[in-house]
Amino acid sequence: MRTVRFNAQTMLAVIAVILGLLMIFPIYLLLISSMRSEANVLEVTWFPVEFVWQNFKEVVVSTNMMRSIGNSLFVSITVTIVAMIFHSMYGYALARLHFPGRNLIFSWTLSTLMVPFAVITIPLYLITKNFGMLNSYAGLIVPSIFNAYGIFLFRQFYRDFPKELEEAAYIEGLSIAGTFFRIALPLSRSIIIPLTIGFFVANWNSYLWPLIITQSESLWVVQQQLANLVGGGYYTPWNVVLAAAVIAAIPTLILFFAAQRYLVEGIKMTGIK
Amino acid sequence: MSRVPPGGLPEEGKPVVLKKLRTRAMQERITAYCFLLPDLIGLFIFVFLPIIYAFYVSLHDWDALNPMKFIGLDNYVALSKDMDWWHSVGKTLQFSVIYVPLLFCLSLGSALLLNGLRGKVVSPARTMFLMPYAITSVISAIIGMYMLDPRNGIINEIIRFFGGSSQQFLGSPSQAIYSIIAVLLWINIGYNMIIFLSAIKEIPRDYFEAARIDGASRWQTFRKITFPLLKETNTFILVVTTIGSFQVFDQIMVMTKGGPASSTEVSVIYIFKQGFQLLNMGYSSALAFVLFLLIFCLSLVQMKLFSTKD
Numbered sequence: 001m002r003t004v005r006f007n008a009q010t011m012l013a014v015i016a017v018i019l020g021l022l023m024i025f026p027i028y029l030l031l032i033s034s035m036r037s038e039a040n041v042l043e044v045t046w047f048p049v050e051f052v053w054q055n056f057k058e059v060v061v062s063t064n065m066m067r068s069i070g071n072s073l074f075v076s077i078t079v080t081i082v083a084m085i086f087h088s089m090y091g092y093a094l095a096r097l098h099f100p101g102r103n104l105i106f107s108w109t110l111s112t113l114m115v116p117f118a119v120i121t122i123p124l125y126l127i128t129k130n131f132g133m134l135n136s137y138a139g140l141i142v143p144s145i146f147n148a149y150g151i152f153l154f155r156q157f158y159r160d161f162p163k164e165l166e167e168a169a170y171i172e173g174l175s176i177a178g179t180f181f182r183i184a185l186p187l188s189r190s191i192i193i194p195l196t197i198g199f200f201v202a203n204w205n206s207y208l209w210p211l212i213i214t215q216s217e218s219l220w221v222v223q224q225q226l227a228n229l230v231g232g233g234y235y236t237p238w239n240v241v242l243a244a245a246v247i248a249a250i251p252t253l254i255l256f257f258a259a260q261r262y263l264v265e266g267i268k269m270t271g272i273k
Numbered sequence: 274m275s276r277v278p279p280g281g282l283p284e285e286g287k288p289v290v291l292k293k294l295r296t297r298a299m300q301e302r303i304t305a306y307c308f309l310l311p312d313l314i315g316l317f318i319f320v321f322l323p324i325i326y327a328f329y330v331s332l333h334d335w336d337a338l339n340p341m342k343f344i345g346l347d348n349y350v351a352l353s354k355d356m357d358w359w360h361s362v363g364k365t366l367q368f369s370v371i372y373v374p375l376l377f378c379l380s381l382g383s384a385l386l387l388n389g390l391r392g393k394v395v396s397p398a399r400t401m402f403l404m405p406y407a408i409t410s411v412i413s414a415i416i417g418m419y420m421l422d423p424r425n426g427i428i429n430e431i432i433r434f435f436g437g438s439s440q441q442f443l444g445s446p447s448q449a450i451y452s453i454i455a456v457l458l459w460i461n462i463g464y465n466m467i468i469f470l471s472a473i474k475e476i477p478r479d480y481f482e483a484a485r486i487d488g489a490s491r492w493q494t495f496r497k498i499t500f501p502l503l504k505e506t507n508t509f510i511l512v513v514t515t516i517g518s519f520q521v522f523d524q525i526m527v528m529t530k531g532g533p534a535s536s537t538e539v540s541v542i543y544i545f546k547q548g549f550q551l552l553n554m555g556y557s558s559a560l561a562f563v564l565f566l567l568i569f570c571l572s573l574v575q576m577k578l579f580s581t582k583d
Contacts, residue, residue, distance in 0.1 A: 013394045016386050020401030026416045026459065027404060029427065033419065042425035086315070089308035097305035098298070105309065112320045114572070118520035118541045119565045122548045122557050123323035123330060126337070146315035176304040205409040207523045212549060223411040227527045230415050238419060245412045256407035260400065263407075267467040 030249075034242035041239040055243035064217055065244050068225035073251075075137065075221060076203035079144045083199055084192060086145065091154025092180050096161070106155075112148045118208065125212050139213040140221070144203060150195055153269055157191040158184065194266030197259055201252055222248045324565065331559035336552045348559035358560060360535060361543035362567075364450070368539055369518040372454050376514055377507075379458060380465035385495070387466070388473050399470075403463035410460070410523035417456035418443065418528055446536035449529050453537060456524055465510055472506040473499060508579035512572050519568050540564050 032048040033041060034055060059065050093099070094106050124143055133139035161184060169179040207223035214220060220228070226248055229241050256263060331348050333341040352358050383402055390398060405413070420427050421442040429439045442452045476499065484494045500507075522541045525531065531538035531546070538546075544564065548557035 009389075009391060012386065012389050013392075013398075016390055016394060016398040017401075019383070019386070020398050023459070023462075024401050024404050026420060027408065029420065030412075030416050042422065044425065044427045044430040086312045090312040093305040093308035097301050097308070099302045099305040102305075105313070108321075109316065112316050114569060115320050115324055116516060116520050116565065116568055118522055119544075119561050119568065120320070120323035120327060122544070122554060122561055123326040124319060125548075126330065126554065127318065127323060127326060142315075143319040146312060146319050148316065148320070151312060176301055177307070180304075180308070201407075201409075205411075207411055207526075208545075211526075223409060223523070226411045226415065230418065230527060231530070241415060242419065245415050249408060249412050252407045252409060256404065260403070264399075264403070264467055267464055268471045270468070 027249075030242055030245060034239070034246045036239060038237060038239045041242065052239065055239045056247065058240050059244045059247060063225065063229065063240070063244065064220070065222075065225055065229075065247060067218065068220045068222045069248070071137075071140075071219060072204055072222040075140045075144070076200050078141050079203050080196055080199040082141075083145045083147065083150055084196060087147070087150040087195075088154050088185060088188065088192070089180070090151045091156075092158045092184060094151070095155045095158035096166070096184075097176065109148050109151055113152070121208065121212055124209075128213060134213065135215045135219060137219070140210055140219065143213075144206065144209065149270070150199065153195060154188075154191060156269075157188065161187075190265075191269075193259070194262045194269060197255055197262055198266045198270075201255065204252060324562075327558045327562045327565070330555055331562050333555040335554040337554045338552070341555070344555070348556050349563075351556065352559055352563065357535070357538075358540075358543060361538050361540045364535075364537065365519055365539040365541075368450060368454065368521070369515060371451075372457060372518050373511065373514050375454070376458055376461055376465060377510060380462050380510070381469050381503075383462055383466040384469035384473060385499070387470055399467075402466055405460045406463040408460055411527055413456050413460045414524045414527035417452065417524070421452050443528055444533055446534045449533060449537050453521075453524055453528055456528070457521065461514075465514070468510060469503070469506060472503055476502050504579070508576060511579065512575050515575060516568055516572055519564070519571075 032045065035048065035051045035053070036043075036045070036055075037050060037052045040050065090109075094102065094109070128134060128139050128143055131138075131142075133142060165183055165187070166179055169183045174182065205223065206221065207227065210219075210221045210224050211227075214224070226241075226244055229244055230236055330341075332343060332345060334344045334347070335341045387395065387398055387402065408416070421429075423429065423439060423441050423444050426442070428442070433439060441448060443449050480498050480502070481494060484498055489497070519539075520541055521539065522545070525537050525539060525542055526545075529537045531542045540560070541564075544557050544560045547553045547560060
C-alpha cells in the first residue's frame with residue numbers, strides 16, 4: 001500500500017514538472033534566441049549556442065525602446081501611486097464612515113465593474129480629447145487611474161479592520177482623516193503591496209489605450225514600441241525584436257521572482273467575491 | 274435603580290456631549306465626501322459617462338472632425354445589415370466558445386494536479402505554471418509569432434521531426450484563430466489556476482477524508498465533492514473569462530491584425546477599425562453599444578445559470 005501511494009505521488013510530480021517545463025519553455029526559447037545573430041535567429045535551437053550581446057546594444061542604440069521604457073515606468077508608477085491613494089480613501093469611506101447615500105454610491109461603484117474597457121474606447125477617446133489630453137502624458141495617465149476593482153478590494157479590507165484602533169485614535173483626539181492617514185493606511189500593507197504589484201503589471205501591460213491616445217513616438221509606451229518593431233515593415237529583424245522583448249519583460253519578471261508571494265496573494269484576492 | 278434625577282441629566286453634561294457627537298457626525302460626513310470625491314468624479318467621467326456618451330454619439334453621423342449630424346437610429350439599422358459586423362460577432366463567439374471551456378478545464382486540471390503534489394516539488398511547480406503570467410500580452414504575441422513561424426518556427430520543426438508537413442498557422446485562415454487561442458491559454462492558465470487552487474484549499478479536509486473512508490475513487494471525489502463545492506469559483510471564472518474573451522485585442526492586433534481574410538477579425542478589432550481607421554465615430558459607437566449590451570446580457574444569463582443550479 002505504501003509503495004503504491006509513493007509511486008502515484010512520484011508520477012504526479014513527474015507530470016507536473018514536465019508540464020511546468022512546457023509552460024516555461026517559450027520564455028526559455030525567447031531568452032536563448034534573443035542572443036542569436038541576425039543570420040541565425042530563425043534557425044531552430046534548443047540550447048544556447050551563441051551569445052550576441054550586440055542585439056541588446058542595437059535595441060538601445062537604434063530603436064526608441066529605452067525612451068518607451070521610461071514612458072512606461074513613468075506612467076505605470078504614477079497611475080499606481082495615485083490609484084492607491086484615491087482607491088484606499090474611497091474604500092475606507094465606503095467601509096467605515098457613515099454618510100447619507102452610502103449604499104447608493106456603493107451599488108453605483110459596483111455597477112461600473114460591468115463596463116468592459118475594450119468597448120468604451122471610442123467614447124473614452126472622445127471624452128479625453130475634449131479635455132485636451134490627446135497625445136499627452138495626462139491622456140495616458142488620468143483615464144487609467146479609475147477602476148472599481150481596486151476600490152472594491154480596499155473596501156473589503158477595511159471592513160475587517162479592527163475597530164479598537166480607530167476608537168483609540170478618536171480618544172487620542174485624532175480627526176477622522178487623521179485616523180485614516182496615520183493609523184489605518186500605514187497598517188494596510190497587506191492589501192497595498194499586492195494591489196500595487198497588480199496595478200503596475202496591468203499598466204505596464206497596457207497597449208490598446210496608449211495605441212489610441214498617442215500619436216508621437218516620443219510618447220509611446222513599451223508595448224507599442226514592441227508591437228511596432230514586429231509589425232513595422234515587411235521585414236522583421238527577429239534578433240532585435242526578441243532582444244527588445246527580453247528587455248521589456250525584465251521589470252515584470254523581476255517583480256514575479258521578487259514578490260511572487262504577493263502576486264499570488266493579489267490573484268487570490270481578485271478571486272474572492 | 275438608577276433613575277434620572279428630576280430635571281434631567283446634569284446641566285453641563287448633555288448639550289456638550291450631544292454637540293460633540295453632532296460635530297463628530299458632521300465631521301464624518303464631510304470627511305467621507307472628501308474621500309469619495311476624486312474617484313467619484315474620475316469613475317463618472319472615465320467609466321460611467323463613456324457608456325452613455327457611446328449611445329449619444331451612436332445617434333449621429335460623425336467623422337470626429339466635422340460637426341455631428343443627428344441621424345436617429347440609422348446607425349443601428351445599418352449595423353443590422355452589415356455582414357462584416359455579424360461576421361465579427363460570429364468570430365467573437367467562435368473564439369469564446371473554444372477558448373473559455375479550454376481555459377476553464379486546463380486551469381482546473383492544473384490546480385487539481387498541483388493540489389495533489391506533496392513536498393519539495395510544490396513550490397517550483399507552481400512557479401513554472403504561473404511564470405507565463407508575468408509575460409505581457411504583446412510579448413506573448415511576439416513569442417507566439419516566433420515559435421509559429423511558417424518556415425522556421427520551432428513548432429513546425431517539431432511537426433517535421435514527427436514526419437508532418439509545415440503549417441501556415443497565423444498565415445492560414447483556418448488555423449490563425451487557434452494559434453491565437455494557444456498563446457492566450459499559455460499566459461492565462463496560471464492566473465486562473467491560482468484562483469482554483471486557493472478555492473480547493475478552502476474545502477474542509479474532513480470531506481475528502483470521509484470520501485476516502487467510503488472508498489470513493491479520485492474521479493468520484495472530484496465529481497461529488499470538489500467540483501460541486503467549487504460552484505462559486507466556477508461561476509466567477511466562467512463569467513470573468515467569458516467577458517475577457519469578448520475583449521481580446523492585444524494579441525490579435527499584433528499577430529494578425531484581424532487577418533488573414535478576416536478570419537480573426539473579432540468584434541473589438543472591427544470596432545477599432547471602424548472608429549480609428551475609418552473614423553466612423555457614430556457608427557463604431559453604435560457597434561460598441563451593441564457589444565456592451567451583448568456582454569451584459571451574456572454575463573447576466575451566465576450568473577443566473579450557475580447560481581440557481583444545485
